[in-house]
Amino acid sequence: MPRSLRTEAIVLRSIRYGEADRILHLYTPDHGRLAAIAKGARRARSRFGARLEPFFHIGVILHEGRGELHTVTGVDTIAAHAPLREHAATLDAAARACDAVARLFETPEPHPEVFRLLANELALLDSGAEHARPATGLAFRLKLLLAAGIVPQLASCAGCGETEHLQGFSAAAGGVVCSACEAAAFPLGQEGHGFLVGALGRPLAQAPDASDRALAQAERAITETAEHHAHVHLRPLVIRG
Numbered sequence: 001m002p003r004s005l006r007t008e009a010i011v012l013r014s015i016r017y018g019e020a021d022r023i024l025h026l027y028t029p030d031h032g033r034l035a036a037i038a039k040g041a042r043r044a045r046s047r048f049g050a051r052l053e054p055f056f057h058i059g060v061i062l063h064e065g066r067g068e069l070h071t072v073t074g075v076d077t078i079a080a081h082a083p084l085r086e087h088a089a090t091l092d093a094a095a096r097a098c099d100a101v102a103r104l105f106e107t108p109e110p111h112p113e114v115f116r117l118l119a120n121e122l123a124l125l126d127s128g129a130e131h132a133r134p135a136t137g138l139a140f141r142l143k144l145l146l147a148a149g150i151v152p153q154l155a156s157c158a159g160c161g162e163t164e165h166l167q168g169f170s171a172a173a174g175g176v177v178c179s180a181c182e183a184a185a186f187p188l189g190q191e192g193h194g195f196l197v198g199a200l201g202r203p204l205a206q207a208p209d210a211s212d213r214a215l216a217q218a219e220r221a222i223t224e225t226a227e228h229h230a231h232v233h234l235r236p237l238v239i240r241g
């Protein structure tokens with residue numbers, strides 16, 4: 001017996017399909033990532049209006065089909081995120097945030113904290129272009145790694161537990177490494193290490209500042225961790241280290 005499901009969702013992707021339909025990739029608090037078809041969504045007088053564009057935070061009613069594709073039967077807007085669409089930098093940051101969620105969290109497994117984190121990131125991007133800075137984008141990704149269960153070890157050497165002389169990062173080892181364990185590591189300076197610790201520990205809106213060099217090292221640590229432990233390639237942020 002087909003069922004109806006009512007949920008909040010953020011539109012990660014919205015793809016034209018057939019003559020007038022859209023296929024949506026939705027991220028939900030309690031059902032992870034779902035795919036749904038919105039029939040007739042591209043008709044001029046569609047009852048869905050413009051609510052099915054990327055970044056829309058919606059309340060949606062889905063009819064559960066037999067396969068993986070649900071059918072959208074009702075939509076209302078919770079947040080349209082119009083302000084972030086006005087600047088190329090915030091639009092781009094929002095697209096990268098949705099893309100990172102889509103790549104790291106592909107299944108219906110629930111991660112309500114990921115939903116809240118993405119809603120928070122989009123609200124921040126609405127509030128001002130300063131939140132499109134790479135430090136916020138990296139902090140967002142690091143918090144995604146935490147939710148995915150693959151956050152790197154930062155407090156002590158991932159090889160031997162040493163807490164001094166931490167000067168490298170190895171995704172294979174699982175985090176920062178000391179001078180004795182640095183095979184397969186790349187150099188991670190004190191500032192880059194401090195950024196990772198601060199970004200993980202603080203709210204997204206308070207991601208610490210750091211030099212481009214430190215941010216580039218932090219990005220490499222995050223990117224290599226996602227590749228090594230989740231086999232996911234994250235699109236690079238624009239940082240010149």
Ligand SMILES: [Zn+2]
Nearest residue numbers: 157160178181
């Ligand atoms: Zn060590």
